[in-house]
Amino acid sequence: MALRKQGFSQTAIGEQVGIGHMTVSRWLAHGAFPEYQSPLRKTGVDVHLPYLRERWEAGCHNMAQLYRELRERGYKQSYQSMHDQLLRLLPEGKKNAAKVCNLSPTPLSSKSAAFLFLRRSEDLKPDEQEALITLRHLDPEIELAYNLVEQFAQMLRTRTGERLEAWLEQIRASQIRELQGFATSVERDKAAVVAGLTLPQNNGLVEGHVNKLKLIKRMGYGRAGISLLRQRLLHAF
Incomplete structure (x- = not known):
């Protein structure tokens, strides 16, 4: 907007800012930079949100318990998906101190x-x-x-x-x-x-020798021929 007030054309503004002519035209038509708002995506939690809000207001903030209840109601998505959506959708700071129900951590990988x-x-x-x-x-x-x-x-x-x-x-x-x-x-x-x-027998000793042979072979890759490799293997055992 400042460049426009200085008399720059839309093409000159686009070249100066590094954006296209049509983008400059759209911004000028708005009179300001149009803030972009991403559309809200529907998730599997949405249909259960009234129930979750009721449970949350009742004082249960244990994510694992809420997840078990949702599974019984037909929820098919993962715990992590439910956890993230609850943190986004449910209001913060409304835990009922009179009813102890701690927020459970995110499950392990x-x-x-x-x-x-x-x-x-x-x-x-x-x-x-x-x-x-x-x-x-x-x-x-x-x-x-x-x-x-x-x-x-x-x-x-x-x-x-x-x-x-x-x-x-x-x-x-x-x-x-x-x-x-x-x-x-x-x-x-x-x-x-x-x-x-x-049986008590196993091939652990054989696998250990194979691993050692491979290590020696890789250490000498591209450095010498088979004769030196043979001497190093014999020396190792």
């Missing part, structure tokens, strides 16, 4: 959750144990998945491969697609899996 599932419970730190408990209470299917993973880990730690068939039957009845895919892979080489879960 899938990778972090997998590590919690696979580690021994006694090895977890207090905050990790709390996160695992919260995660298991989010959905009955998560609790079932945790129990099945724990059973397989126990078979591996205690060398009780004779329990594999009963575990596979539970997987088939669980309707958990990811675990059923894993069970299908186990079925393809079941004898080897049973041996791995039962």
Whole structure:
């Protein structure tokens, strides 16, 4: 607008500012820079917003609890989507102090959750144990998945491969697609899996030597021929 008041043409203003002639014309027609407002997008939470607002006003600000209730009402999206939309849509500062219901943290990533599932419970730190408990209470299917993973880990730690068939039957009845895919892979080489879960012998020593050989080979890549590589490998072992 200042350039226009100084007598610049629309073309000159566009060249000066670095925008197109039509954009300059539109801005001048408005008399000011037209503020852009992005259109509001409808989300899966919108249909449940009256219910959520009622629960929020009643004093429940526990996101995990609200998510469980939405799942029972047919909500299909993720916890993170619901969490983000509630923070955007519900008013702030209206927590009912008379009713204690703390805001729960955002659940862990899938990778972090997998590590919690696979580690021994006694090895977890207090905050990790709390996160695992919260995660298991989010959905009955998560609790079932945790129990099945724990059973397989126990078979591996205690060398009780004779329990594999009963575990596979539970997987088939669980309707958990990811675990059923894993069970299908186990079925393809079941004898080897049973041996791995039962016998004390393993190929850890062989894999360690293979890893060492590959490291030496990569360290010498492009530096010398096969004769030097052979001497280094023989010297290493």
